[in-house]
Amino acid sequence: MTRIYLILGIVFGFILSRSGAADYDFIQGMFLFTEFQLYGIIAVAVLVTAPGIWLIKRRGHTIFGQRLAIETKPFHRGNVAGGILFGIGWSIAGMCPGPMLVNIGEGKLYAIAALAGALVGAGLLGSLYPALQRPFALPPLKLGTGEG
Amino acid sequence: MPLILHDLPPLHWALAGLGIAGVTLALLFLANRRLGISTGFEDVCSLVLPFPYFKRGAVVSGREWRLPLLAGLVLGGFLSAALGGGWQPTWALGVFDQAIGWGPAAKVAWMFVGGLFIGFGTRLAGGCTSGHGIFGLANLELPSLVTTISFLGAGIVTSQIVYRVLFPMVGL
Numbered sequence: 019m020t021r022i023y024l025i026l027g028i029v030f031g032f033i034l035s036r037s038g039a040a041d042y043d044f045i046q047g048m049f050l051f052t053e054f055q056l057y058g059i060i061a062v063a064v065l066v067t068a069p070g071i072w073l074i075k076r077r078g079h080t081i082f083g084q085r086l087a088i089e090t091k092p093f094h095r096g097n098v099a100g101g102i103l104f105g106i107g108w109s110i111a112g113m114c115p116g117p118m119l120v121n122i123g124e125g126k127l128y129a130i131a132a133l134a135g136a137l138v139g140a141g142l143l144g145s146l147y148p149a150l151q152r153p154f155a156l157p158p159l160k161l162g163t164g165e166g
Numbered sequence: 167m168p169l170i171l172h173d174l175p176p177l178h179w180a181l182a183g184l185g186i187a188g189v190t191l192a193l194l195f196l197a198n199r200r201l202g203i204s205t206g207f208e209d210v211c212s213l214v215l216p217f218p219y220f221k222r223g224a225v226v227s228g229r230e231w232r233l234p235l236l237a238g239l240v241l242g243g244f245l246s247a248a249l250g251g252g253w254q255p256t257w258a259l260g261v262f263d264q265a266i267g268w269g270p271a272a273k274v275a276w277m278f279v280g281g282l283f284i285g286f287g288t289r290l291a292g293g294c295t296s297g298h299g300i301f302g303l304a305n306l307e308l309p310s311l312v313t314t315i316s317f318l319g320a321g322i323v324t325s326q327i328v329y330r331v332l333f334p335m336v337g338l
Contacts, residue, residue: 027238135281
């Protein structure tokens with residue numbers, strides 16, 4: 019199975035690299051409304067994935083017969099607060115988490131600094147989780163904010 | 167507009183969207199997994215940080231599949247560069263170089279700050295563009311709609327401030 023994940027990652031990474039999703043200029047073009055590219059990509063990805071998920075859920079099993087077990091994400095105040103913080107970071111760095119790794123693979127050296135920042139940021143969130151739980155109405159620690 | 171990477175022409179957005187949908191669905195249909203990259207930050211953190219948050223089941227059990235996926239992303243970027251004109255380290259940053267024009271040291275600081283927001287924000291929100299924006303929206307999850315609107319909105323406001331107010335550039 020490890021090989022499947024690796025291959026899917028490579029395909030995903032190649033597409034992100036060549037589509038503009040891992041490109042600083044295309045990200046700014048999306049946020050400045052000068053480029054349609056990223057809106058088109060996200061819209062098509064969602065619109066095609068949606069009926070696909072529906073069909074797979076209706077079948078109820080993976081191709082290998084395993085019962086489908088997908089957790090949905092919990093609702094909490096972190097959705098808005100974290101979303102806003104992430105959006106600011108996405109604009110500053112011009113990359114979201116997947117493309118960050120793609121950029122490193124492409125040889126864009128500054129992306130290593132972005133990844134270092136992201137790991138420190140995630141580490142901070144994890145260490146502060148008990149203190150953030152009440153103000154953001156976050157789920158119990160053993161569940162976390164949601165897998166994704 | 168060409169990519170920063172070797173000035174390559176970008177894939178058509180419909181083709182790229184279709185490809186991403188294919189990967190997302192393959193992950194679900196083959197492996198029973200929901201696409202999500204930002205939890206990978208926690209997977210990496212969990213290797214070195216002792217906090218109970220990083221000992222949760224979703225993190226520990228996720229490592230075995232998410233870490234190979236993340237490694238694949240790096241490899242995919244490497245292959246894309248290698249096949250598209252050759253792999254070489256670069257500091258090129260497109261409009262940032264034209265409008266702001268700071269050197270490598272300042273870029274490192276800029277990117278580190280951006281990364282901090284990304285790491286903390288995605289994990290507070292419970293996902294990023296992939297987990298909320300693609301899988302969550304496609305699975306009709308309300309928290310994902312709220313989160314996606316929040317991060318797109320914040321990104322739009324931030325870029326408008328950076329490139330239309332702080333460092334305005336003709337032609338952008």
